[in-house]
Amino acid sequence: MLLTALLTGAVLFGGWFGYRHFAVEQPLAVTFAGIEGVTAYDPIVTDDRVTVEITLDGTVNLAEVYRNIREQAGSSLGGRELDLVIRQERNEKLEKIWSSALFTIAQAMENRRYADIPEAARKLEAAHSGLSVETEMDEYNVYLTLKLDGAVKYVVLPRQPAVLGVWPNA
DSSP, rough: HHHHHHHHHHHHHHHHHHHIIIIIHHHHHHHHHHHEEEEEEEEEESSSEEEEEEEOSSSSHHHHHHHHHHHGGGSSSSTTTTEEEEEEEOHHHHHHHHHHHHHHHHHHHHTOOHHHHHHHHHHHHHEEEEOOOEEESSSEEEEEEETTEEEEEEEEOOOOOOOOOOOOOO
């Protein structure tokens, strides 16, 4: 009886780990290995979510990386949500610059005035010699890449879609 229970447990857990490895982790590894600019990736798979920590080489277009990952990884997620976490070295100068723009950017995001973000980026570039700020947007996120003296800071800000409510006079 005990042997049967142990064997059943081993088969079930072995099957789950095998499925997770061959149906999710391995296809994700192939996907991430084929995306230009991704130098390292570490997937963490749970029942409803796949979290992948990625390291980028500093030369990539952040929005393009996200777009490629969404397109190529979709089938191997099995209906799970995909969360990408960018690993990056902290640079005090870039952190200070980002902090100085945070209020303006947060206000633009909160009020859905996304066109204000490139203007804020231009002001940052004008105020800080050698700083380069790239901005891009798609239907999911606003992407910012700050570069200064060889250091890079990636920022991904999720867009919140407009929520339709019920009007009292409708």
